[in-house]
Amino acid sequence: MNEKLNELSEFELAHLIDTAQKTLRERQLGKRKEVAAQIKELAASIGYAVELTEISSEKTAGSSRKGSKVAVKYRNPENPKHQWTGRGMQPKWLRELIEQGRTLDEFTVA
Template sequence: MTDYNHLSELELQAVIEQAEKALKDKLTNKRKEVLAQIKELAASINVAVEFHELADKPQESKSARVGVKVPVKYRHPQQPELTWTGRGIMPKWLQSLLDQGRDKSEFEV
């Protein structure tokens, strides 16, 4: 095993990049082998298996909620362009109305 304490920052970065590439290659090859085994087993019982075209590429995890619009829950009574979804910090217009003794349910959409 290499003594990493004697390597410079650039050398360590190069080792990390090489290791990441080697790992990616191994995972890709393993995936191809497993898919081939699945196809072979399926063919042995006369079942056709089709993999989605993205099945050969590792998926990057992405949030399913990215870009999801949240419906408006509260609207200012005199200025309808002022709205709030109920998420995050309460807007100043709603806070000032509540400070005046009004009930939040009055502004629900």
């Protein structure tokens, strides 16, 4: 089979791939319909009616939303690696310093 594929031109290969993909989609759709009919038939045999909905493999508009970088609002002057954006819970280093009597304003980034 590999030898036969090597003999095809690029156009013929592209056409073969397109045809194969269409055939595969048609078979998959046929299989889905067949399984859906079997499910409905089985449900009806025990007195139930079912409605099947297709699960979309595409992302919804909201799910593709990516979080953006948030600017640092607070930084530990003694250790610049310790920083906080002001969102979420206060980090441990900041809580400990505030418990020692320091204020949040001391760590505000200018």
